[in-house]
Amino acid sequence: MIVHCPNCDKQLKLTDKIWDSVQQLGPGKKIKVKCVHCALPFGLDVSSLKQARSGHHQAHPASDTSSLGGRVRPPAPPNVEWLADGTFDEKEVVEDIPRALVLMPESVNRDAVVQAATIFGYRVEQALTAEEAIENMRFVNYAAVFLHEHFEPGGIGSGKFHQFMRMMNMSRRRYIFYVLLGGQFRTLYDLQALACSVNLVVNDTEIPFIGTVLKKAIPEFETLFGPLMEELQVVGK
Template sequence: MNVNCPHCGKQMKLGGKIQSGLEALAPGQQLRVKCIQCAQPFGIDASMAGASVPVSQKKTAIRPPDPPDISWLKEGDYEETETVEEVPRALVLMAGVPARDIVVADLEKLGYKVELGESAEGGMTRMQFVNYASVVLHSQFEKSGLEGTFHSYMRTMNMAKRRYIFYVLIGSEFNTMYNLQALACSANLVVNDKDIQRFSLLLRKTIPEYETLFGPLMEELRLAGR
């Protein structure tokens, strides 16, 4: 299956895992992928998994293909094409419902495969074996609040792993989208309890901004082995 980047037009071939993920999406849900050429993120939905060329187009397709892009030849550099292989995963550590149900549902709408951490220890164990794209923690998940073991684990995590995680803190003590407060708590986003109903909107605004701002830098660090 091939898709074209809406930003630069680059055609990408998606792997079997991402195609299976697309087919499993409910109507209205999307997966977010990043262009291998311009590094800009964009969404793809389930309708693209079964896309086919109309018969009328097949009969009239007499135009020869365009010449290949050889711009890399002039630059003297070549990088092997990468394909998107996995559906992004999110870990949620919240004790309360229905607030937790809202958070889970909103993450799934954005194409995440969501897993629940039943304890701080369980969450840390999961993170040793899974590379989560997003982690959501409620400040009262542990009795000791932000002094608990899981938040301490996130704050002291090696940056080689931490920089690829969009870390969200939820709690009554936070001012929603207050970046200074998020920075002080070593998080990417803070959300007040009263704004959980708009959690999906908050993610749709902040995650693309985060990827646009730090995506190129993280890619450079990845290529440099950092």
């Protein structure tokens, strides 16, 4: 089945497995796929399947070439009925913006992390306590979380939030880029990150360069785990 990417308008041929997953979606549900041409994600739902099928039939109608003397009929103009009443799915657009949760004491370093995450494309939110952060996590699917070792008085080892993240179900945890920051960490040291059950560790001295660190770490994370997570999402895991 052929669909058009809404970002670059190029055609994509999707696998039967993806279409089977789309057909099983409930009302209002979508799955995300990534365009192989522009690398940007977009949502597919049951209506996408119907449009793709109708577009396929309209692209090759028996009467098109005969009625136009052998010429191909151009595509129909877009439906603009929504302009009159202003109905536009703004909520979906907002939700497509990845969110980041920054948990750090007030400092210049926190400002640097917030600025870097914003430049990287995240909509940044903050919490003042571990309890507030955990409550936010229950209702929001954050794409990234930044936790400083001094956010809680007990530190990361005995902190409530880090324990909450460590106990999180992997079906959700694998989609969160989790970063620990503090004086005890060695920036970009993957072995230390693995031992702490996070994706990245950053030392306080390198926080002013957090933007450069993210430019290196996040693409590597997406390259390594992106295809796997897309397949797991298709099968509902």
